[in-house]
Amino acid sequence: MDYEIVIVGAGPSGIFTALTLAELGIKDVLLIEQGKDLEHRRRSNPEDMLCGWGGAGAYSDGKLTLSTEVGGILGEFIEEGPLYQLLEETDRIYAAHGAPDRIFGETSYQLDILATRARLAGLELIPTRIRHIGTENCPAVLSGFHQALKNSVEIRTGVKVQGLLSEEGQIKGVSLSDGQTIQSRFVVVAPGRSGASWMKRQAESLRLKTTSSSVDIGVRVELPAVVLSQITDMSYESKLIHYSRTFDEKVRTFCMNPYGEVVAEENAGIITVNGHSYANKKSDNTNFAILVSSAFTEPFDDPIAYGHYIARLANLLGGGIIVQRLGDLLAGRRSTRDRISRCLTRPTYSRATPGDLSFVFPYRHLLSIIEMLEALEKLTPGVYSRNTLLYGVEVKFYSNRIEVSSEMETRIKNLFAIGDGAGISRGLLQASASGILAARAIAGRVKSNTIG
Numbered sequence: 001m002d003y004e005i006v007i008v009g010a011g012p013s014g015i016f017t018a019l020t021l022a023e024l025g026i027k028d029v030l031l032i033e034q035g036k037d038l039e040h041r042r043r044s045n046p047e048d049m050l051c052g053w054g055g056a057g058a059y060s061d062g063k064l065t066l067s068t069e070v071g072g073i074l075g076e077f078i079e080e081g082p083l084y085q086l087l088e089e090t091d092r093i094y095a096a097h098g099a100p101d102r103i104f105g106e107t108s109y110q111l112d113i114l115a116t117r118a119r120l121a122g123l124e125l126i127p128t129r130i131r132h133i134g135t136e137n138c139p140a141v142l143s144g145f146h147q148a149l150k151n152s153v154e155i156r157t158g159v160k161v162q163g164l165l166s167e168e169g170q171i172k173g174v175s176l177s178d179g180q181t182i183q184s185r186f187v188v189v190a191p192g193r194s195g196a197s198w199m200k201r202q203a204e205s206l207r208l209k210t211t212s213s214s215v216d217i218g219v220r221v222e223l224p225a226v227v228l229s230q231i232t233d234m235s236y237e238s239k240l241i242h243y244s245r246t247f248d249e250k251v252r253t254f255c256m257n258p259y260g261e262v263v264a265e266e267n268a269g270i271i272t273v274n275g276h277s278y279a280n281k282k283s284d285n286t287n288f289a290i291l292v293s294s295a296f297t298e299p300f301d302d303p304i305a306y307g308h309y310i311a312r313l314a315n316l317l318g319g320g321i322i323v324q325r326l327g328d329l330l331a332g333r334r335s336t337r338d339r340i341s342r343c344l345t346r347p348t349y350s351r352a353t354p355g356d357l358s359f360v361f362p363y364r365h366l367l368s369i370i371e372m373l374e375a376l377e378k379l380t381p382g383v384y385s386r387n388t389l390l391y392g393v394e395v396k397f398y399s400n401r402i403e404v405s406s407e408m409e410t411r412i413k414n415l416f417a418i419g420d421g422a423g424i425s426r427g428l429l430q431a432s433a434s435g436i437l438a439a440r441a442i443a444g445r446v447k448s449n450t451i452g
C-alpha cells in the first residue's frame with residue numbers, strides 16, 4: 001500500500017478532509033490536485049479560475065452561508081440541529097484561519113418586517129446568516145490551510161487523477177495522467193464542478209448509482225447599491241424566491257454582491273457571467289443573479305446540454321457576455337455602446353457587448369425574469385428602472401448526484417464522494433462540511449483497524 005488515503009481535488013471539500021484527518025492524527029495521506037499551487041494561480045488565466053489549490057473557492061466571493069437549507073443537500077443525511085452544529089464548526093475553522101469576525105443577517109425584528117413586506121410583493125425571503133470572507137481575503141485563508149497541512153499531508157499539484165481503481169466492490173487506489181498507479185486503502189473524490197464530467201465517467205465505469213443533474217439559467221442584474229441598501233445592510237445575502245405569474249416557474253435571486261463587481265467566468269470554452277464583492281473595496285453598485293429553474297418536458301432529459309446551448313448562443317451573438325439596459329429590453333431594442341454610455345448605472349464589467357438578450361433567452365425564461373424584476377420593484381423601488389443593467393447569461397450547472405451514505409461513502413467500499421462534484425454541495429460551507437464527514441468516517445475505521 002503506497003498511502004492509507006488519497007484525496008482527489010484540493011478545493012474546500014478536499015482540503016477539509018485533509019484538515020480533519022490531520023487533526024485526528026491520521027497519517028499517510030496524499031492530496032492530489034490537477035491545477036497549480038495557489039501562488040502560481042492567476043485569476044486572469046481561465047485555466048486557473050476553478051482549478052488549483054483552493055479549487056473554485058480561491059476566487060469565490062467567500063460568503064459562508066450558515067444555513068441548513070442553502071448550499072447543498074447535507075440536510076438529507078443529517079437532522080437539522082446536528083447539521084447546523086456541523087456548519088458552525090466548519091465556519092469556526094474558516095474564522096480560525098483568518099475569515100473576518102463579522103456575521104451578517106442575524107435574526108431581528110427588522111428582518112421579520114422585511115420578510116412580511118416581501119410576502120406582500122409575492123416573494124419569499126429566506127434569511128441567512130453569512131460570514132463574508134471577501135474575494136480578496138480568500139487566498140490568505142486558503143494559504144493558511146496549506147500552512148496547517150504541509151507537515152502532516154503530502155500535497156501534489158499539477159497531477160491529474162485519471163481513473164479510480166477498484167476490485168470486487170472495494171477501492172484499491174488511483175491511476176494518474178502520467179501513467180503512475182497509486183495504491184491506497186481509502187479514496188476520497190472531491191473534484192468540484194470543474195471535474196463533474198470526469199466524475200460522471202468514473203461513476204459510469206464503476207457502476208455507481210447517480211441522479212441526473214439540473215441547470216438554472218438567468219441574468220446578472222446590476223444597479224446602484226443604494227436601491228437595495230435597505231435589504232443588503234440588514235441581510236447581506238437575501239435569497240428571494242418568486243413563482244412567475246405567467247409560467248408559475250420558480251425564479252430566485254442568487255449570489256447578491258453589495259457594492260460588488262460583475263465578472264466573467266470561462267469553463268469548457270463557454271463564457272458566462274458571475275459576480276463578487278470585496279470585504280474592504282467597494283464599488284457604487286450591487287449585483288445579483290436572477291435564475292429560473294425549469295422542469296423540462298419529456299422525453300428531454302439533458303438539462304446540462306440545454307444550459308450549454310443557451311450560453312453558447314449568447315457567446316455566438318455577443319462574442320462573450322451581453323449587456324442590456326432593462327429599458328432597452330422592454331422597448332424591444334438592443335443596447336448600443338452609446339446607450340450604455342448614457343446609462344445611469346455605470347457597468348462594473350466594461351468588456352460585455354451591448355446587445356439584445358431577447359435573441360438569447362426562450363420566451364418563458366425572459367418573461368419569468370421580467371416578472372421577478374416587477375415583484376422586486378414592489379419590495380424595493382428602483383429595481384425595475386430602465387437604467388438597471390442585465391448581463392447574460394448566468395448559468396448554474398449542477399453535477400450529477402452520486403448516491404452516497406450519510407458518511408459520504410459510495411457503493412464501492414472505502415470510496416467516498418464529496419463536495420460540488422458529487423452533487424452533494426453547491427457552496428463553500430456544505431462542501432467543506434462534507435469533507436469533515438468523510439474524514440471522520442475514515443478516521444474511525446483506521447483507528448478501529450489499528451486497535452484491532
Ligand SMILES: Cc1cc2nc3c(=O)[nH]c(=O)nc-3n(C[C@H](O)[C@H](O)[C@H](O)COP(=O)(O)OP(=O)(O)OC[C@H]3O[C@@H](n4cnc5c(N)ncnc54)[C@H](O)[C@@H]3O)c2cc1C
Pocket residue numbers: 008009010011012013014032033034035050051052053054055056057058059060061062063064065071159160161162190191192193194195198265274275276418419420421425426427428429431
Ligand atoms: C466565481 C465564484 C464565486 C463563488 N462564490 C461563492 C460564495 O460566495 N459562497 C459559496 O458558498 N460558494 C461560492 N462559490 C461556490 C464554491 O466555490 C464551491 O461551492 C466550492 O468551491 C466547492 O468546493 P469543492 O471542493 O467541492 O470543489 P472545487 O472548489 O471546485 O474544487 C475541486 C478541485 O478538484 C480538482 N480536480 C478535479 N478533478 C480532478 C482530477 N481528476 N484530478 C485532480 N484534481 C482534480 C479541481 O482542479 C479543483 O481544484 C463560488 C464559485 C465561483 C466559481
